[in-house]
Amino acid sequence: MTTTTDASLELPRPRKARATGLWRLWSSAQVRLGVTMLVGITILVIIAPFLAPHDMAAPVGRPYAPPSPEAWLGTDNLGRDVLSRVMSGGIYLAWMAPASALIAVSLGAAIALIAAYYGGWTDLILMRCMDVLLAFPGILLTLLCVSIFGPAPPLLVTLVVLTLMPGVARVIRGAALPLLRQEYVLWAKTVGTPGRVIITRELLPNVSSPLLVELGLRLSWSVAILSSMSFIGYGIQPPAADWGLMVAENGNGLGIQPYAVLAPILMIVLYTIGGALIAEGSARIIARTEGEA
Amino acid sequence: MAVGDVTEDRGYPLMSRLMPVLSKVLQGLLTLLAVSLLIFLAARSLRGDVANMILGPHALPDQVEQLRVQLGLNQPLWTQYINWLGGILHGDWGTSLASGRPVSESLVIGLRNSATLSAVALAVMLPTALVVGVVAAQYRDGLVDRIFLITSMIFNAVPEFVTGTILVAIFATTVVHWLPAVSFIPPGDSPISYPSALILPATTIIIPGVMYLSRLVRVAVIDVMTTEYIQTAVLKGLSPARILFLHALPNAIAPIIPAASLVAAFTIGGVVVVEYLFAYPGVGSALVDAVTNRDLPAIQAYVLVIASAYFFFNLIADALARK
Numbered sequence: 184m185t186t187t188t189d190a191s192l193e194l195p196r197p198r199k200a201r202a203t204g205l206w207r208l209w210s211s212a213q214v215r216l217g218v219t220m221l222v223g224i225t226i227l228v229i230i231a232p233f234l235a236p237h238d239m240a241a242p243v244g245r246p247y248a249p250p251s252p253e254a255w256l257g258t259d260n261l262g263r264d265v266l267s268r269v270m271s272g273g274i275y276l277a278w279m280a281p282a283s284a285l286i287a288v289s290l291g292a293a294i295a296l297i298a299a300y301y302g303g304w305t306d307l308i309l310m311r312c313m314d315v316l317l318a319f320p321g322i323l324l325t326l327l328c329v330s331i332f333g334p335a336p337p338l339l340v341t342l343v344v345l346t347l348m349p350g351v352a353r354v355i356r357g358a359a360l361p362l363l364r365q366e367y368v369l370w371a372k373t374v375g376t377p378g379r380v381i382i383t384r385e386l387l388p389n390v391s392s393p394l395l396v397e398l399g400l401r402l403s404w405s406v407a408i409l410s411s412m413s414f415i416g417y418g419i420q421p422p423a424a425d426w427g428l429m430v431a432e433n434g435n436g437l438g439i440q441p442y443a444v445l446a447p448i449l450m451i452v453l454y455t456i457g458g459a460l461i462a463e464g465s466a467r468i469i470a471r472t473e474g475e476a
Numbered sequence: 477m478a479v480g481d482v483t484e485d486r487g488y489p490l491m492s493r494l495m496p497v498l499s500k501v502l503q504g505l506l507t508l509l510a511v512s513l514l515i516f517l518a519a520r521s522l523r524g525d526v527a528n529m530i531l532g533p534h535a536l537p538d539q540v541e542q543l544r545v546q547l548g549l550n551q552p553l554w555t556q557y558i559n560w561l562g563g564i565l566h567g568d569w570g571t572s573l574a575s576g577r578p579v580s581e582s583l584v585i586g587l588r589n590s591a592t593l594s595a596v597a598l599a600v601m602l603p604t605a606l607v608v609g610v611v612a613a614q615y616r617d618g619l620v621d622r623i624f625l626i627t628s629m630i631f632n633a634v635p636e637f638v639t640g641t642i643l644v645a646i647f648a649t650t651v652v653h654w655l656p657a658v659s660f661i662p663p664g665d666s667p668i669s670y671p672s673a674l675i676l677p678a679t680t681i682i683i684p685g686v687m688y689l690s691r692l693v694r695v696a697v698i699d700v701m702t703t704e705y706i707q708t709a710v711l712k713g714l715s716p717a718r719i720l721f722l723h724a725l726p727n728a729i730a731p732i733i734p735a736a737s738l739v740a741a742f743t744i745g746g747v748v749v750v751e752y753l754f755a756y757p758g759v760g761s762a763l764v765d766a767v768t769n770r771d772l773p774a775i776q777a778y779v780l781v782i783a784s785a786y787f788f789f790n791l792i793a794d795a796l797a798r799k
Binding site: 320322323407459 | 503507508510511514515518519521629630632633634635636637638641642644645649650657741744746748749752753763764767768770775779782783786787790
C-alpha cells in the first residue's frame with residue numbers, strides 16, 4: 184500500500200489524451216434530429232394509448248374499410264380502428280428496444296474492456312465465446328428459442344441482447360486496445376491502480392463516443408429484429424397491437440386498404456431511422472476529431 | 477496468446493503461410509460443432525417428447541415407451557447427439573414429423589431455391605454497389621452524394637420486411653400489378669424458370685446490400701483518389717475515365733471483397749424473413765413452417781444448414797480480410 188502512494192508522488196500524472204465529453208456529439212445536427220425523433224416517438228407511444236379515439240381491440244366497422252371521419256386511417260382486417268391500433272402498437276417496442284440496446288451495449292462494453300485490459304486467456308476465451316454467438320445468425324437463435332420457450336417479452340429482450348452483444352464487444356475491444364498504450368493508462372498501471380478502477384475510470388470514459396455510435400446502431404437493429412419477429416408471428420402475440428404484427432395481419436388487404444399496413448410501417452421507419460441518425464452523426468463527429476488530432 | 481500467433485516458423489515458409497488458414501478452419505469447425513450442440517440441446521428441450529408429439533395426447537404409456545426405445549430417446553443425451561451428428565455426416569437428416577418423409581428431400585429443394593435467390597441477388601448487388609459507390613464518390617459532398625448518403629442510411633436501418641412490403645405495395649398490389657406478391661414455385665421446378673416470382677424477393681435483399689456495400693466503395697474510391705499515385709496520374713494528363721477504371725478502381729475493390737462476402741452471410745440470415753414475406757419456398761420459410769409445426773428433426777436440420785452457410789461465408793470474409 185505504501186509503495187503505491189510513494190510511486191504516485193514520484194510520477195507526475197499525465198494529462199488525459201482526449202476530452203471525454205459526449206457533448207461535442209450534440210454539435211451534429213444528425214444526432215440532434217435522431218435524439219429528438221426517438222424522444223418524440225417514445226413520448227407519443229406512451230401517451231397515445233390514452234388519446235386513442237377508439238378501443239384498439241373492438242371492431243368499429245367492416246373489415247378493410249377506407250378512411251372515414253369515424254376512422255381516420257380506415258379499419259384493419261377485423262374491422263378495428265387502424266389509427267387507435269397504431270397509437271397503441273408501439274408500447275412494447277418502446278420499452279423492449281431501448282432495454283435490449285442498453286443491456287447489449289453495456290454487457291458488450293464490459294466484456295470488451297475486460298478482454299482488452301486483461302488480455303491473454305481472458306481475452307481469448309471471452310472473444311471466442313463472442314465469435315460463437317456471432318457465428319449464429321440472430322434471427323435463427325431467436326426463432327429457435329422462441330419456438331421452445333414461447334414469445335415472452337423478457338425472453339425476446341434476452342435474445343436480442345445475445346444477438347447484438349458480440350458485435351458491440353468486437354467494436355469496443357478494437358477501440359480500447361490502442362488506449363492501453365496511452366501514457367495515462369500506463370501510469371495508472373505503474374502506480375498499482377487496480378484493473379477494475381483503470382477499466383471504469385480510464386478506459387470507459389475514452390470509449391464513450393464509439394459507445395454512443397453503437398447505442399444508436401443497436402437501437403435501430405433491436406427495433407428491426409423485434410418488429411421482424413412480430414411480423415413472422417413469433418414476437419408480440421395477437422390480440423395485442425404491435426406495428427410489426429399489424430403489417431403481417433393486414434398484408435392481404437394491401438390492395439384495398441393500404442393505410443393499415445403503411446401507417447405501422449411509417450412508425451417503424453421513423454423509429455429505426457432515429458437510431459441510425461444518432462449513430463451516423465456521432466461517427467462523423469468522431470472521424471472529424473480524429474482527423475484533426 | 478491467440479492461436480493465430482503461432483505462425484513465425486521462419487524455416488518453413490509454406491507452413492507459416494498455411495498455418496493461419498488451417499487454424500482458422502479448425503477454429504471454424506470447432507465453432508460449428510459448438511453451434512450444432514447448441515441446436516441439439518435447444519431442440520431437445522422443446523416442451524414434450526418427440527415420441528409424445530408423434531403419437532399425440534391420447535397414446536398409451538407403453539406405446540410411447542416403445543417408440544422412445546425405437547427412436548433412441550432412452551439413450552443418454554450425449555449418445556443421442558453423437559448418433560444425430562453421425563447421421564448428418566452420412567446424409568441422414570432424420571424424418572420430418574409433419575410429412576413423414578426424410579428431411580433431406582425437402583432440404584435439397586429448399587436449398588436450391590434459397591441458393592438461387594441469394595445468387596441472383598448477389599449477382600445484381602455487387603456490380604450495382606460498385607457503380608453507385610463510384611458515382612457517389614465522383615460527386616463527393618455534392619447533392620447526389622448527399623442524397624445517396626441519406627438514402628443508404630435509411631435502407632440500412634429499416635428491416636427487410638418493411639422494404640419488402642413497400643415493394644409489394646408499389647409493384648404488386650396498391651399502385652400497379654406488374655409482379656406477383658407471392659412467389660409460387662412448384663416443388664419440382666427451378667426458380668430460374670419463374671423470373672417474375674424472383675424479382676421482388678431478390679430486390680428486397682439487393683436494396684439494403686447495395687446501400688451497405690456502395691458506402692464502402694465510396695469511401696475506398698475517395699481514399700484511393702487522394703493518394704499520390706493518382707495525383708501523379710492526374711498530373712501526367714491521363715483522362716479521368718482512364719484514371720478511374722485502370723488506376724483507382726482496382727485499388728478500391730480490394731477492401732470491399734471481404735465485406736461483399738460478409739454481405740453474402742447477412743443475405744442468408746435475412747433470407748428467413750424475406751422468404752416468409754413472399755412465401756418463397758426456400759430453407760427460410762421451411763424453417764418458419766417447421767417451427768410452427770414443432771417439427772423437431774426439420775428444425776434441427778434447417779437451423780444447422782443455415783448456420784453452416786452463414787458461417788462458411790463469414791470464414792471466407794475473414795480469410796479474404798486477412799490477406
